[in-house]
Amino acid sequence: MTSRTVLGKAIAHVLVTTTAVAALPAFAQDSGNASPTNLDRIEITGSRIRQVDVETAQPVLAMTRVDIERQGFSSVADILQNVTAMGSPAISRANALSSGENTGGTYIDMRNLGAQRTLVLVNGKRLGISTSGLQDVSSLPVSAVERIEVLKDGASAIYGSDAMAGVVNIITRSNVNGVTANVYHGQYSEGDGARDRFDVVGGWSNDRVSLTLALEHSEEKGVWARDRWFSKYGTSDHNPKDPSNWTTLSQWGQITGLKGLPGCTDARLGCGYSLNRGADPTNPANYHLTDTTPFTGDVSNANDQMHVMYPIKRDSVYFDGRFKLTDSINLRTELGYNKRSSERQIAGYPTQSSSVSIPNDPNATGQMSRDSYFNPFGSQHGYANPTAVSWNRRTWEVPRVSTSELKTYRAVVSLDGSFEIGQRYFDWDVGYQYNRNELTATATGNLHKKRVRDAVGPSFLDPATGKVMCGRQGAVIDGCKPWNPLVPFGKNDPYGLTGNEELLSWLFPAEKTTGRTTTKNAFANLSGSIITLPAGDLGFAFGVESRKEDGQYTPDALAQTGATTNLAAGPTGGSYTVKEAYLELNVPILADLPGAKELSLSAATRFSEYNTFGNTLNSKFGFKWKPIDQLLVRGTWAEGFRAPTISDLYGGGSETFAQFSDPCDTVFGASKNSPEVRARCARDIADAGNFRQLRQGNTPVTTAQDATPTPFVSGSNPQLTPETSTSKTLGVVWSPTFISNFNVALDWWKIRIDNTIVDDSPNQILTDCYEQGIQARCSRFTRDAATGIVTGLRFGNRNAGFAETEGYDLDVSYRVDTSYGKLSAGWTSTYVSKNIYRSTNDTGVVPTPINGVANTIGTNTSLAFRVRSNLVLGWDIGDFGVSWTARYYSGVKERCLNATRYADECSDPGFMAPWIKGTRDYNERGAVTFHDVQFRYNLPWDATVSVGANNVFGKEGPVMYSKPNSSFSYYGGYDIGRFMYMKYQQRF
Numbered sequence: 001m002t003s004r005t006v007l008g009k010a011i012a013h014v015l016v017t018t019t020a021v022a023a024l025p026a027f028a029q030d031s032g033n034a035s036p037t038n039l040d041r042i043e044i045t046g047s048r049i050r051q052v053d054v055e056t057a058q059p060v061l062a063m064t065r066v067d068i069e070r071q072g073f074s075s076v077a078d079i080l081q082n083v084t085a086m087g088s089p090a091i092s093r094a095n096a097l098s099s100g101e102n103t104g105g106t107y108i109d110m111r112n113l114g115a116q117r118t119l120v121l122v123n124g125k126r127l128g129i130s131t132s133g134l135q136d137v138s139s140l141p142v143s144a145v146e147r148i149e150v151l152k153d154g155a156s157a158i159y160g161s162d163a164m165a166g167v168v169n170i171i172t173r174s175n176v177n178g179v180t181a182n183v184y185h186g187q188y189s190e191g192d193g194a195r196d197r198f199d200v201v202g203g204w205s206n207d208r209v210s211l212t213l214a215l216e217h218s219e220e221k222g223v224w225a226r227d228r229w230f231s232k233y234g235t236s237d238h239n240p241k242d243p244s245n246w247t248t249l250s251q252w253g254q255i256t257g258l259k260g261l262p263g264c265t266d267a268r269l270g271c272g273y274s275l276n277r278g279a280d281p282t283n284p285a286n287y288h289l290t291d292t293t294p295f296t297g298d299v300s301n302a303n304d305q306m307h308v309m310y311p312i313k314r315d316s317v318y319f320d321g322r323f324k325l326t327d328s329i330n331l332r333t334e335l336g337y338n339k340r341s342s343e344r345q346i347a348g349y350p351t352q353s354s355s356v357s358i359p360n361d362p363n364a365t366g367q368m369s370r371d372s373y374f375n376p377f378g379s380q381h382g383y384a385n386p387t388a389v390s391w392n393r394r395t396w397e398v399p400r401v402s403t404s405e406l407k408t409y410r411a412v413v414s415l416d417g418s419f420e421i422g423q424r425y426f427d428w429d430v431g432y433q434y435n436r437n438e439l440t441a442t443a444t445g446n447l448h449k450k451r452v453r454d455a456v457g458p459s460f461l462d463p464a465t466g467k468v469m470c471g472r473q474g475a476v477i478d479g480c481k482p483w484n485p486l487v488p489f490g491k492n493d494p495y496g497l498t499g500n501e502e503l504l505s506w507l508f509p510a511e512k513t514t515g516r517t518t519t520k521n522a523f524a525n526l527s528g529s530i531i532t533l534p535a536g537d538l539g540f541a542f543g544v545e546s547r548k549e550d551g552q553y554t555p556d557a558l559a560q561t562g563a564t565t566n567l568a569a570g571p572t573g574g575s576y577t578v579k580e581a582y583l584e585l586n587v588p589i590l591a592d593l594p595g596a597k598e599l600s601l602s603a604a605t606r607f608s609e610y611n612t613f614g615n616t617l618n619s620k621f622g623f624k625w626k627p628i629d630q631l632l633v634r635g636t637w638a639e640g641f642r643a644p645t646i647s648d649l650y651g652g653g654s655e656t657f658a659q660f661s662d663p664c665d666t667v668f669g670a671s672k673n674s675p676e677v678r679a680r681c682a683r684d685i686a687d688a689g690n691f692r693q694l695r696q697g698n699t700p701v702t703t704a705q706d707a708t709p710t711p712f713v714s715g716s717n718p719q720l721t722p723e724t725s726t727s728k729t730l731g732v733v734w735s736p737t738f739i740s741n742f743n744v745a746l747d748w749w750k751i752r753i754d755n756t757i758v759d760d761s762p763n764q765i766l767t768d769c770y771e772q773g774i775q776a777r778c779s780r781f782t783r784d785a786a787t788g789i790v791t792g793l794r795f796g797n798r799n800a801g802f803a804e805t806e807g808y809d810l811d812v813s814y815r816v817d818t819s820y821g822k823l824s825a826g827w828t829s830t831y832v833s834k835n836i837y838r839s840t841n842d843t844g845v846v847p848t849p850i851n852g853v854a855n856t857i858g859t860n861t862s863l864a865f866r867v868r869s870n871l872v873l874g875w876d877i878g879d880f881g882v883s884w885t886a887r888y889y890s891g892v893k894e895r896c897l898n899a900t901r902y903a904d905e906c907s908d909p910g911f912m913a914p915w916i917k918g919t920r921d922y923n924e925r926g927a928v929t930f931h932d933v934q935f936r937y938n939l940p941w942d943a944t945v946s947v948g949a950n951n952v953f954g955k956e957g958p959v960m961y962s963k964p965n966s967s968f969s970y971y972g973g974y975d976i977g978r979f980m981y982m983k984y985q986q987r988f
Contacts, residue, residue, distance in 0.1 A: 045121070045149040045169040047602070048158060048541035049527050049586050050427055057602050057622030057634045058153040059731055059747045059809060061085075061828075065146055065173075070874075070883050072932055072950040072981050074184055074197050074218060075314075076140045076148075077106035080168060081973070082887065084830040084868040085152050085809060087112030090134070092965040092972030096225075096307045096344050099567060099656075101439060101515050101553045101647075104312065104342035104404035105136035110152070110165040111751060111805050112835060112850065112864040117642055117723075119155070119163040122170050123334065125412055126159075128435030128519050131551035131572050133162065133645035136437075137170075139338040139408040141216035141316035143182065143199035146173040152809060154727035154751065156640035157604040157620035160545070160580055164640040164725045164753060172334070174320045176203025176212045179988040184218075186981025189954065193223040193309060193979070210322040222311035222343075225303040228976055229956070231968035233301055235703075235897060236959045238905070241294040242897075243702045248272055248290055249350035250300035251396030251489035255287065255377075255389050256352075256698070263289040269698060269787070272392070274298040281486040284376040284383060302347035305399045308968060309976065310344035329417040332431075336410035343403045346967075348395035349446055349565050350696055351485070352709070353456070356449040356565065364453055367391070371458040373468045374484035374495065380460070391456070392697060393485035397497040398508050400445030409436040414523075426528035433523070439515030439553075446566040447507050448558070455483035455507065468495060481506045511556035511566055517646075521547040535600070536588035543582055550575035551646040562655070567711060570652020578643070582606035598626040608641075612649060613721050616641050632733040634747075640725035648757060648797050651716035658712050659861070659963075660762040661705045662693040662790060663770040663917075668704040669693070670771050674918035680770045684778075685788040694789050703961065704895045704921075705763075705861075708790065712762055715796040723799075725753040731809075741815045750806040758839045760795040771917040772845050801839045804847075807832040821877030829869035846915040854894035854962040863964035863971055866890045879938035883948075887930045889957075889974070896921035897961040925958040930975050946983040951975040 046058045061083065073079050081089060090107040091098055107115035120127040120135040127135040151167040159167060184197040199216035225231035234245040248254055257270035264271035272290040279286035291297035319335040357366035367388040368375045379386040414431025454470050459482050462469045470480030481503045487496030497504060523545045529537035553572040562568035584604035590596040605619040620638035627633070663670040664681035666689065671678045682688040692700040696709045731747030758764075768777040781793035808831045815824035835851035848855065852866040867890035874883045896906035899921035903909070908922040934948030957974035965972030 045124075045167055046151040046153065046155055046158060047586070048525060048543065048582075048584055049539045057600075057624045058151060058155075058636050059634075059729060059745065059749075061150040061152065061811070063148045063150075068142065068145060068148070069946075069983075069985075070881075070934060070936070071885075072186070072934060072948050072979065074142065074186070074195050074220075074981075075106070075138060076142050076145060076170065077108070077137045079142070080108050080137060080148070080150075081106075082870065083150060084828050084870055085110055085150065085166065087864060088862045088965045088971075089973055090115035093309045093312070094966040094968060094970070094972035094976075096310060096346050097967040099402065100569075101130050101572075102132060102134050102136075103344070103402070104310075104340060104406065105130075105134065106138040107134045108137055108168055110150075110168075111807075112832075112862070113165040113751065113753065113803060113805065116645065117162060117164040117725075117753070119159055119161075119167045120170070121159070121167060122410070123172060123412070124169060125433050125523075126435070126519065126521065126547075127170075128408060128410065128437050129517060129549065129551075129645075130437065130647075131515070131517055131553050131574075131645060131651070132647035133642075136340070136406070136408070137168075138312075138314065138340055139316075139406070139437075140170060140336075141199065141214055141314070141318055141338070142197075143201050143216045144172045144214035144316070144318040144320075144336075146171050152747070152749065153636055153729050154638040154640040154725060155620070156618045156725075157582065157606045157638060158584065160578070160606060160608060161641060161643040161722075164642055164723070164727070165751060172212075172318065172320055173201065173203075173214065174212050174322060175205050175210045176201060177205055178203065181986045181988075183984045184981065186979055187221075188223070188976070189978040189980060190227060192221065192227060193977070194221045195219070195981070205322075208324040210320070212320040214316070214318040216314070216316040219313045220309075220311060222307050223309040223976065225306040225308040225968060228308050228968075228970075230959055230970035230976075231303055231306070231308040233303060234969070235961055236969040238959055239897070239902065242901075243292065243294075244706070244897075245303075246292070246294050246297075246299035246301055247350065247394075247697055248292060248299055248699065249352065249392045249394050249697045250298055251348070251394050252298045252300075253281075253486040253488050254290055254298065254392040255486065256392055257390045258377075275486055275488060277488070278491070281484060282374060282376050282381050284381075287376065300347075300394055300396065302350070302394075303968070305345060305347040305396070306967065307344050307346075310342055312340065312342040314341075315339045325415075326417075328419060329415060332412075332414050332416065334410065334412040336408070338406075338408040340406045340408070341404070343401060345399050345401045348397065348399050350392070350394045351447060351452070351565065352392050352697070353390045354710075356447065356452045366449075366453055366456070368456045368485075369458045371460075371472070372456055373459040373461055373482070374456070374486065376486075391485050395445070395447065395497060395508075396489040398445045398504060400443070402441065402443045404439065404441045407438040409438075410434070424529055426526060428524075428526045430524040431522075433519070433521040435517075435519040437515070437517045439513075441513040441515075443511045443513070443556075443559075443566055445508060446511065446564040448509055448564050450563065451480070451507055452483070454480045456485065479506075483507065509558065509564070511558050511564065513553070513555045513559070515551070515553040517549070517551035519547065519549055521545060533588055535591035535598075538588065539586040541582075541584040545580045546577075547580070548575060548577045549646065553647070553652075555652075560652075567655040567657070568713075569655065570715075572647050572651040572716075574646045574650030576610060576612045576643070576646070576649075578608055578610045580606060580608045595627050596625070597629055598624065600624050608643075610643055612644065616722060630735045630737050633731075634733070635730040636728065638727045640727060640753075642723040642725075642753075642757070644720040644722065644757060644797075648716055648720050649718050655711035655713055657696070657707045658762045658793075659705050659707050660766065660790075663766050664688060664691050664788075665693040665701065666691055668701065670917045672918065674771075676773075677770050677917050680773065684783050687788070691788050694787060698787070703897055705962070708762070708793075710789075710791050712793040712795065714760075715794065717797050720757055720797060721755060721799055723753055723755050723757055725751060727751040739814075741813075743811075743813050745809075745811040747809045748807075749809065750804075752802060752804040754802045755799045756801055756803055756837070756839075757797050758800050760798055760839070762790070762793055762795060764839050765793065765795055766790070768840060768845075772840070772842070774840060774842055774845075777840075800841050801837065802847075803837040805832060805835040805851075807834070821875055824874050826872040827869070829867065831867050832864065835864050848915045852890065852892050854892060854960060854964045861962045861964045863892060863960075863973070865892065881936045883932075883934045883936075885932040887932070889928045891927045892925050892960075893922050894925060894960055894962040894964075896923045925960060928955065928957045928974065930955050942987045944983075944985045946985075948981055950979045950981075952978060954978040 353366035358364035416429035525543035527541035622636040936946040
């Protein structure tokens with residue numbers, strides 16, 4: 001574990017000495033983000049019509065730059081993830097095992113409906129996307145942000161595809177005069193995970209020109225899994241000796257599958273034998289039955305070499321230029337550049353001889369040849385019955401490291417202005433947007449399969465040189481470096497991995513992957529008022545867009561051909577174009593009447609023409625009614641859609657060692673207590689009554705879910721059609737006159753998505769086949785004739801089923817000036833009353849709830865909380881201020897680790913529900929509240945210093961063996977320790 005830096009110790013000292021101040025009634029400075037009635041007079045996200053009245057029919061949450069600075073978060077991603085309407089992070093930095101184009105980025109998922117269904121805008125224009133449609137918000141420098149607006153409603157009629165769960169609009173800074181510099185440093189109290197940020201924002205403006213430049217560098221150091229209790233072992237430190245924490249695919253090497261030898265009791269699969277430490281690996285007498293005893297045996301803990309939070313760096317430049325060409329025409333330019341670099345490490349590859357074999361080729365099994373010089377049971381060391389042997393070896397000497405560098409370029413050039421016709425003013429803008437993402441990724445630590453086969457194939461000791469040579473005498477394999485995988489980690493041997501750089505460079509070639517996506521968008525908009533009605537002007541907005549998305553993702557040639565142990569992946573490449581036109585109306589009905597201070601209706605429709613699937617038309621309607629001045633009633637009904645992405649349509653197949661649960665397993669699967677499922681399994685498995693799912697190393701699983709020992713394949717589907725959605729909202733906003741500066745907003749929302757593009761998964765395919773009895777799904781996989789385990793499974797996206805969620809948002813804010821300073825409070829909460837999905841069109845299948853339950857959707861386990869709530873209190877007096885924030889996550893339910901072995905961690909054994917066959921063992925995990933504190937002081941030389949801590953009490957979330965949004969037994973969105981920080985801001 002690393003030690004604290006000097007600055008880290010200083011921060012800790014300041015926090016301790018100011019604890020007494022924190023004990024006072026701590027009220028946060030008014031954030032102004034709790035109620036839409038407090039928004040500035042600007043064009044509000046969700047409408048293209050410019051209007052003075054900022055109260056809209058749809059719920060919008062706004063966060064100002066002051067709100068952002070008074071949080072202890074150092075990135076746009078962390079700020080957005082703290083909004084209670086946001087769901088679990090799509091790709092968590094705690095998920096070190098994640099791979100592919102999007103790893104290293106941060107993506108926002110509203111309502112737990114998927115990050116592809118949340119649209120992210122910058123100044124009303126789309127943020128660039130990956131080939132899978134994800135928008136990386138880490139590409140935006142926090143220093144360039146003026147405010148953030150979150151539309152918690154569907155808006156495809158206004159913005160087009162993807163705006164199904166909501167819209168995030170990030171508005172950047174402009175009209176800046178002067179220079180502001182910020183320095184930020186923080187780290188966890190454990191002494192790791194340091195974060196540093198330095199940024200400078202400068203600007204100059206007058207009546208005709210505004211120039212703003214923001215420069216930012218940030219770096220976040222990694223945190224190792226071995227340094228946290230929940231990630232130290234596979235099932236946390238609660239059960240360090242649990243078999244699932246340890247694997248015989250270890251750095252000690254092992255011969256597997258031997259039958260009939262002393263001590264071996266498994267006549268079906270055979271047994272494994274490991275070398276006595278320090279002994280001659282070519283002598284059969286030096287091997288013992290593999291000792292599976294945790295810590296001291298021939299096993300390894302892969303978490304020792306993994307990141308629980310991988311490091312990341314960002315360098316950003318943002319420029320905003322505004323030029324008044326005439327009194328009524330303006331030119332605006334936005335230029336942005338960001339470079340994001342990340343590096344993640346996982347344990348050395350768990351090599352099995354079968355993992356380097358060629359399917360259906362008896363001459364390329366990957367086994368150690370009977371004629372290998374290293375084979376202790378081979379032909380060159382006097383063994384009576386020479387035989388080829390299977391083997392295991394985790395390459396501990398070479399951890400797998402993946403680096404990812406994404407360069408993002410963004411440019412927007414537009415003309416805007418206004419004109420008058422018949423005493424009516426009209427606003428217009430026309431422009432062009434260009435986004436480009438360039439990805440370069442490098443992977444090391446994977447073995448070249450053919451080279452491994454040659455290295456463990458026939459070999460001999462050359463008497464002339466005294467060296468072992470690959471091949472046979474007279475037929476040496478040129479360039480081959482012989483390898484003995486039975487030589488354990490740490491032993492210096494000319495044919496082992498430790499210290500043998502020549503062998504390492506030959507067996508472990510680096511692999512380079514590249515990617516590129518571009519967005520080109522030409523747009524034109526016109527808004528204004530058409531006629532004057534008795535209740536006010538009838539407003540309109542009309543616009544057209546022509547957009548092209550183009551993308552490529554090209555894995556290294558070795559990965560494309562499956563030549564290495566890296567997950568094989570084909571190239572993705574393609575493009576699509578869309579032409580769109582929209583019309584929006586705002587119709588005032590009544591005004592200044594008893595019971596109707598205001599009543600207005602809004603409507604919008606958008607026509608989209610895609611070259612991939614055709615046309616779609618989506619509309620939206622809303623109303624706004626103020627029976628009295630202090631009460632607003634609002635509601636919307638909206639259609640939405642999400643077009644298939646480049647990856648959905650043109651993605652290459654890729655291999656994955658998926659985590660899954662086999663329903664036919666007689667210990668953890670539905671077959672255990674469902675005769676119906678057992679009978680279906682018997683059609684495919686000869687001994688279904690004793691079948692056990694096998695994990696890596698071909699040993700029976702010890703938990704409900706584990707990784708397959710053979711890779712599955714996921715791929716694209718060019719026949720996909722758009723998802724469609726319907727969203728509804730209904731809410732009230734109350735600003736009573738008898739309580740100054742008090743606002744409360746309560747909104748009900750409901751979203752249903754049909755024809756969903758389902759991220760199919762091994763779990764869902766097997767569940768549909770065996771538990772739901774959907775025969776068509778059973779053709780998606782095969783089973784091994786000898787072991788019965790699932791092999792040859794291919795899964796990909798498809799249009800099927802639906803997703804539906806419903807709930808309530810509550811926003812309350814209050815501020816008051818007293819003789820003791822300014823006191824304020826803000827409370828935002830999201831309650832999800834329903835969140836269900838069905839991944840098939842079979843109406844007889846009961847939908848699965850994911851509300852408050854850890855569920856496997858796709859290839860990962862995610863978590864949907866029933867309640868998330870943030871309370872912010874603050875107090876400002878003179879130059880001093882303090883903020884206190886409480887972040888609440890409700891309790892959840894997950895599958896028990898092992899109801900028999902750990903009964904005390906299984907609150908609901910034998911749980912029955914209509915969406916599952918038989919019973920499941922579940923456990924309740926408690927609610928968690930994290931507390932943050934910040935103290936700040938304005939210095940006389942126009943500077944501000946802030947010091948604080950997120951999770952100031954060092955609260956720990958509960959262990960979660962289902963590993964939601966994580967590679968470890970912990971939820972990937974929880975705090976992983978007390979994080980202390982200091983910020984210094986200097987204004988010039």
